Each structure stands twice: as C-alpha cells, then as structure tokens.
Amino acid sequence: MKKVITGDHAVAIGAKLSRAEVVPAYPITPQTLIIEHIADFVNDGEMDAKFLTMESEHSVMSAATAASAAGARVFTATSSQGLAFMHEMLYATAPLRLPIVMVNANRTLGGPPGIWCEHNDSMGARDSGWLQVYVEDNQEALDMVIQSYRIAEDKRVLLPVMPCIDGFVLTHTVEPVDVPQQQDVDSFLPPYMPDITLDPAKPALFNTLMLPEYIMELRRQTAGAFESAKKVISEINDEFAKKFGRDYGGMIDTYRMEDAEVALITIGTVTSTSREVVDELRKEGEKVGIVKLRFFRPFPAEDLKRVLSGVGAIGVFDRSISYHGGGHVFNEVCSALYGITKPIINHLAGIGGRDVTKEVIIKMFDLTLKAAKGEKVKEINWHNTRGETV
Amino acid sequence: MFEVRFHGRGGQGAVMAAQTLAEAAVIEGNYAVAFPFFGAERRGAPVLAFTRIDAKKIYSKTQVYAPDCVVVLDDSLLDTIDVVAGLKPQGTVVINSKEKPEDIDLGKEIRTASVNATSVALEILKAPITNTAILGSFAKATGIIKIESLEEAIKSRFGEKLGEKVGERNALAARTAYENTVIGKSRGIKKLEPRKQWLPTYQEMPVGGVLVEGITEAGLIGPGSFIENKVYGWATFRPVRDREKCTMCLLCWFYCPEGTIVRISDKGDLMTNYDYCKGCGVCANECPVDAIKMVRARV
Numbered sequence: 001m002k003k004v005i006t007g008d009h010a011v012a013i014g015a016k017l018s019r020a021e022v023v024p025a026y027p028i029t030p031q032t033l034i035i036e037h038i039a040d041f042v043n044d045g046e047m048d049a050k051f052l053t054m055e056s057e058h059s060v061m062s063a064a065t066a067a068s069a070a071g072a073r074v075f076t077a078t079s080s081q082g083l084a085f086m087h088e089m090l091y092a093t094a095p096l097r098l099p100i101v102m103v104n105a106n107r108t109l110g111g112p113p114g115i116w117c118e119h120n121d122s123m124g125a126r127d128s129g130w131l132q133v134y135v136e137d138n139q140e141a142l143d144m145v146i147q148s149y150r151i152a153e154d155k156r157v158l159l160p161v162m163p164c165i166d167g168f169v170l171t172h173t174v175e176p177v178d179v180p181q182q183q184d185v186d187s188f189l190p191p192y193m194p195d196i197t198l199d200p201a202k203p204a205l206f207n208t209l210m211l212p213e214y215i216m217e218l219r220r221q222t223a224g225a226f227e228s229a230k231k232v233i234s235e236i237n238d239e240f241a242k243k244f245g246r247d248y249g250g251m252i253d254t255y256r257m258e259d260a261e262v263a264l265i266t267i268g269t270v271t272s273t274s275r276e277v278v279d280e281l282r283k284e285g286e287k288v289g290i291v292k293l294r295f296f297r298p299f300p301a302e303d304l305k306r307v308l309s310g311v312g313a314i315g316v317f318d319r320s321i322s323y324h325g326g327g328h329v330f331n332e333v334c335s336a337l338y339g340i341t342k343p344i345i346n347h348l349a350g351i352g353g354r355d356v357t358k359e360v361i362i363k364m365f366d367l368t369l370k371a372a373k374g375e376k377v378k379e380i381n382w383h384n385t386r387g388e389t390v
Numbered sequence: 391m392f393e394v395r396f397h398g399r400g401g402q403g404a405v406m407a408a409q410t411l412a413e414a415a416v417i418e419g420n421y422a423v424a425f426p427f428f429g430a431e432r433r434g435a436p437v438l439a440f441t442r443i444d445a446k447k448i449y450s451k452t453q454v455y456a457p458d459c460v461v462v463l464d465d466s467l468l469d470t471i472d473v474v475a476g477l478k479p480q481g482t483v484v485i486n487s488k489e490k491p492e493d494i495d496l497g498k499e500i501r502t503a504s505v506n507a508t509s510v511a512l513e514i515l516k517a518p519i520t521n522t523a524i525l526g527s528f529a530k531a532t533g534i535i536k537i538e539s540l541e542e543a544i545k546s547r548f549g550e551k552l553g554e555k556v557g558e559r560n561a562l563a564a565r566t567a568y569e570n571t572v573i574g575k576s577r578g579i580k581k582l583e584p585r586k587q588w589l590p591t592y593q594e595m596p597v598g599g600v601l602v603e604g605i606t607e608a609g610l611i612g613p614g615s616f617i618e619n620k621v622y623g624w625a626t627f628r629p630v631r632d633r634e635k636c637t638m639c640l641l642c643w644f645y646c647p648e649g650t651i652v653r654i655s656d657k658g659d660l661m662t663n664y665d666y667c668k669g670c671g672v673c674a675n676e677c678p679v680d681a682i683k684m685v686r687a688r689v
Contacts, residue, residue, distance in 0.1 A: 097598035158597060196600050203613035205601040211429055213589060218599045220592040 001179050007170030010138040010177045011077065011103050011163075012037030014145030016047045017185040018101070020075035024052040024063035028082040029115050030171040031105040035077055049075075057082040061089030061102075068098035069206050071197035073149065076100070079167060080107035080121040087125065093160050094129020095222050096207055099152030099192070100160040101145060102130075106268065106319075107167040108352050116353020117167040119268065119320035123296075123328040129222055131161040131229060132296040136271040138177045141165045143246060146185055150236045153192050156228040166269040168353070180244060188243055226298045233295060251300035253292040254307050256282060260289030262368045263308055264315040267293045267329055270349075270356050274317075277361045288365050293329060301336035312372035313343040315364050319350045326380045343371035349383040360384050392534055393454045396439040397473050398463035399624055400432055401670075403521030406547070407461070408439035411525060414535050414543035415443040423448050432647065434624035434668035436467055443534065459532055462486060463507070463520050465494070466623045472582045474498050483576060484528045486520050491574030499578040503531030505571045508626065514563045518626045522548070526564030530571040537568050621648070625669025627684035629662060635681035636660070642673035642682060 025035040041047035108114030148161035234250040241247035318327020330346035350356040398404030412422035486507035507523035541561040549557025586608035601612035674682040
C-alpha cells in the first residue's frame with residue numbers, strides 16, 4: 001500500500017510493523033514526529049507496546065537497555081544533543097549484546113546550536129558498539145527499521161543497530177512509501193527470543209564489574225560480532241529483497257560503477273541527488289559512478305576494495321568533520337584502502353544543514369576527475385564555503 | 391633497581407606503605423615509583439602495591455613480577471596467596487607475624503624477617519593499621535633505606551594528611567618494629583596450590599558476559615557464587631553483641647557492608663554470620679547503645 005508520508009512517519013510505521021514492545025521516548029527535533037506517531041499508534045490501540053515518557057535521553061537509553069535485557073523488543077529514536085546525552089548508556093548496551101533499534105535523525109551537534117542535517121552527531125557514536133546504517137529515502141528508512149531487527153537479533157550478531165536518517169531532508173519530507181503488509185513483516189521478522197533475560201525466577205548477572213582478566217576477551221567477543229554482522233547484513237538484505245522486491249545491496253550499494261573511471265563515495269541523502277548528477281555527467285560522456293556507503297559500522301572495507309579496484313580516483317563525501325583535517329568517512333576510507341596508490345579526495349559539504357546542490361556534487365566529480373587525470377588537486381576540499389577555494 | 395611487592399588487606403595501608411617507601415628513597419637522592427593494583431576492592435580484601443627504587447629515572451610502567459623483596463602486612467594472606475611467587479632467590483620476605491621466621495612456612499626456605507606489627511600498631515596507634523610498623527621492619531631487613539629517612543618520610547606523609555602527632559606516632563611505630571625485627575629463614579614445607587581461576591577464551595565467554603548460575607573448574611560462577619567467598623580469615627576483630635543492651639533498632643543490619651547480620655524472625659533476633667564477617671567494625675560504630683563490642687579474632 002503506497003502512502004505519501006514523511007521519513008519520521010515511515011520510521012514509526014516500521015517500528016509498528018516490527019512489533020516493538022517497549023518504546024522509551026524523549027522528544028527532540030527533528031525526530032519528535034517519530035515518537036509522536038508511535039504514541040498515537042499505542043494510544044489508538046494499533047500498536048501493542050509500552051510507551052514510556054522518560055525525563056532525559058540518558059534515561060531513555062537506560063530504560064531501553066533494561067527493557068531489552070528483560071527480553072522485550074525495544075525501539076526508540078533520538079537526534080543530535082539527545083544522542084550525545086545518552087552517549088554513556090550507548091556504551092553499556094553494545095557489550096551486553098542487546099539488540100535495540102534506535103533511529104537517529106542526523107542533526108547538527110551544537111555548538112553552535114543548529115537543528116539542520118549534519119552527521120557529526122552519529123559519527124561521535126561510531127565506537128560505541130552500535131551498528132550504523134545510513135539511508136537515502138523514506139522507503140529505505142522504513143525497510144531498514146525492519147531489517148535492523150533481523151540483523152540485531154541474529155544470534156551471530158546480537159548488537160544494537162542505529163539507522164541514521166538525514167534530519168529534515170528525510171524526517172520532514174513526504175514522498176510515496178510502499179508500506180509492507182503486517183503478515184509479510186511477521187513472516188520475515190519472528191518474535192525476539194533471547195536465551196537469557198532479566199527474570200527473577202532464573203537469576204542472571206548483567207553488566208557486573210569485570211576485572212582486567214576478562215574485559216579484553218569481552219571486547220574481542222564484541223569485535224567478533226561486528227565481523228559476523230557483515231555476512232548477516234548481506235544475507236538479510238537478500239532475503240528482504242526476495243520477499244519485498246527491494247534490494248539495497250547490503251553493506252554498500254553502487255550506481256553505474258560497471259565501467260566507471262571515477263567514483264564518489266556518498267553517505268545519506270546526498271546519494272540520492274548524486275544519482276541524477278551521475279546520469280547528467282554520463283550524458284556528457286564522463287564515466288562516473290557512485291558507491292553508496294550504507295553501513296558505517298561495521299565498515300565495508302572489503303566491499304570498497306572490490307568495487308573501487310578499477311577506478312582512477314576516489315572522491316569521498318563527508319557531512320561531518322573530525323578536526324584532524326577531513327571527515328569521518330574519508331578517514332575510514334583511507335584506512336580501508338591503505339596501500340592502494342590512487343588519489344583519494346575528500347569533499348566536505350552540507351555541514352550544519354547547508355543544502356548540497358547538484359552544482360556542488362558536480363564540482364566534487366570535477367575535482368575527482370582531475371585527480372584521476374593526474375592533475376594536482378587538494379586532498380581536503382570544503383565545498384561552498386566562503387573563504388575556501390575549491 | 392630494587393623492586394618491592396606489598397601484600398595487604400584493604401584498610402591496612404599497603405598503598406600508603408608503598409608510597410611512603412618511595413618518598414623515603416627519594417629523600418636519599420634516589421628515584422622511586424609506587425603504585426597500587428586495585429581489584430574489586432573493599433575493606434579487608436587482599437590488595438597489592440608496588441615500589442621500585444633506582445638511582446636513575448624509572449621508565450617501566452608494568453607491575454612487579456620478580457621482586458627483590460616481598461612485604462606481607464597480614465599473615466592470614468599466607469593461607470590463600472603464594473606471596474613468594476616470583477621472588478628472586480636471594481630476595482627477602484618481610485612479614486607481619488607473631489611467629490619467628492623459622493616457624494613461618496612460606497613453602498620455600500628463604501631469607502625472612504618477621505615482626506608482630508599488629509601488636510606494635512595496636513599499642514602505639516591504637517588501630518591494627520600495620521603499614522608504618524612493617525616499613526620499619528623492611529628497613530632493618532633490607533638495608534635499602536635508612537630508618538631515619540623512613541621516619542622523615544612517614545612524618546611528612548602521615549603528618550601532612552593526619553596531623554603532626556599522628557605522623558610522629560607512626561614514625562615511632564616504624565622505629566619500634568625496626569628494633570623488634572627478627573631475621574632468619576622461613577620453612578619450606580607446605581605446597582600452596584595456585585588458586586584456580588576461571589579464564590574463558592573469548593569464544594567460551596558467555597555472550598555479553600551475562601552469567602547464569604554455573605560451575606567451573608575454579609568453582610561457582612554467576613548468581614549465588616559469592617557463597618564461596620568466605621571472609622572470616624580477613625578479620626582482626628569480630629563483633630559480639632550484648633543482647634541485653636540491644637534495642638533491635640536494626641541499624642547494624644542496615645549498615646553491614648557484607649550483609650552478614652541476619653534477622654532470624656520478624657519478632658526479631660539478630661545473628662551474625664561470621665563466615666562472611668570481615669571484622670570491619672561498622673556495626674559497632676553505628677550501634678547507638680554500644681551493644682556491639684569488637685573482640686580480637688586472632689592475635
């Protein structure tokens with residue numbers, strides 16, 4: 001059934017279709033619509049879930065962690081300062097291997113205060129042990145909530161997942177979304193059946209003090225789950241594609257990369273605009289393509305090496321800055337492609353919610369094409385930034 | 391480089407002893423470092439502290455595994471911990487004990503100095519805090535540090551924290567122990583089985599480190615496993631309650647950090663489970679009618 005809805009509405013429907021049982025919530029723009037829609041679903045009897053209004057995001061993640069340990073399927077959503085406020089609790093959830101799904105609506109992390117799209121908020125949580133997937137439209141946002149539960153609850157993974165959706169660009173934009181049937185989602189996503197839960201009848205110790213004799217093994221175990229997740233993500237993508245007819249590619253997606261001489265690695269909604277830019281540049285004879293980075297954690301290093309083997313230069317788009325020079329995606333791509341002697345050009349744009357126009361994306365391709373031809377190009381480029389030359 | 395490992399119990403001041411020794415070494419123009427290793431610490435639990443002394447700057451930031459000297463602040467530790475592990479063959483053990491070295495079985499015949507630091511501390515400091523006394527014994531046994539430097543370091547370190555008088559009394563405790571130290575050789579009869587530890591590989595570790603009731607080679611794990619952790623051996627004192635004076639206000643029951651005071655019935659009588667009483671004295675301290683006396687559990 002097609003519905004013309006916002007990204008936030010699509011995410012809320014995704015949570016409902018996934019039969020989330022506990023939703024601890026605290027509002028923050030531009031995510032608030034998600035929990036408002038869920039509150040409506042619960043109030044109207046459409047969704048059988050415990051909706052908990054908490055006093056802060058820190059409490060939200062505490063409640064989410066406890067509810068998940070008690071065996072419930074848990075959903076919540078946050079953004080920016082809210083994600084920062086729950087930072088401490090993010091680190092408790094992952095090593096406990098609790099499969100919570102939380103959508104982050106990407107927003108500028110103040111200061112300065114700003115409500116518009118930027119990736120600095122979720123990038124700050126990249127080492128918290130949560131899987132992260134970035135999406136490009138409202139359909140993918142809904143579908144990834146459902147897929148995220150399958151990935152998170154897979155016994156080979158058992159890690160929390162954070163689908164990231166660009167604030168306003170998706171959260172407050174309506175577009176047609178094919179809403180899956182409940183029975184189809186039910187057959188794709190069985191109920192969550194954890195082995196051990198917080199149960200007074202069967203006591204268990206969760207999150208107890210661990211001496212140095214144990215923590216290293218626990219970290220190694222968590223790191224191993226991230227490795228396993230790569231295979232699981234791919235399997236579940238394929239299963240979802242078979243059932244619902246939408247194939248997102250798994251860890252990454254590619255667009256017109258078959259004979260591409262230059263690739264732009266994109267993340268979030270800029271992927272979507274870039275597809276049109278690629279079509280236009282292709283008409284002009286430029287052999288360009290896109291590698292859409294979907295999962296940032298685990299990082300698809302092997303996939304990138306594979307799809308980028310034939311290109312002469314790689315452009316990397318970042319909507320966040322890590323203050324060592326470039327953006328987060330750039331750092332990780334350079335690390336993943338270590339030893340490969342091709343120009344890797346960082347394109348910073350859209351920070352603080354500045355619109356990423358087609359002209360800016362064309363400029364990214366132009367610079368990357370120049371680098372492929374052996375021309376001297378700056379490694380880190382601040383696009384559409386006064387005082388900078390690109 | 392001279393390396394020292396201190397074995398004590400939480401509250402006896404092993405960490406302070408290690409630091410004070412370092413300060414005394416610095417007073418003599420050396421370089422020294424001292425550091426603790428804290429496990430799941432609480433009053434009475436076994437603790438480790440380390441001191442390194444050298445003429446030049448010390449860069450090593452690891453624990454001490456092959457000490458030149460081992461200092462034992464509490465001889466009840468000998469039952470469970472192989473205190474001489476890694477000790478250099480020509481090394482020395484300094485031990486707080488009422489026994490002479492010849493009567494102390496360390497599982498190894500080794501140069502040993504003993505002093506009844508608990509009695510010294512109780513007499514001079516009015517508390518079983520043996521760290522300064524044992525340092526005096528250390529000075530006598532090793533000759534690594536002069537007793538005068540130690541007294542100066544004790545006065546400075548303890549005086550600064552606890553007042554000049556306390557500093558002087560602690561220096562006196564060190565001097566007294568120095569003079570009463572007996573040096574000899576330990577016995578080497580007993581075989582101390584190394585304590586078994588559950589050390590799972592990362593693949594064997596339960597997912598997320600979540601533990602259910604279980605048993606391993608090393609004993610119980612998970613909920614309820616603490617029942618194996620009897621702590622009566624830690625206690626220098628144990629509480630004895632005067633039932634006539636007791637008003638059943640339950641403050642002791644509330645404050646006991648180990649949960650060893652049990653309400654037998656609703657009408658109320660209390661029982662102390664001495665297996666798990668570490669003798670900290672919190673109950674006696676909190677009792678508003680002085681119904682609880684701490685009596686010496688071991689001499």
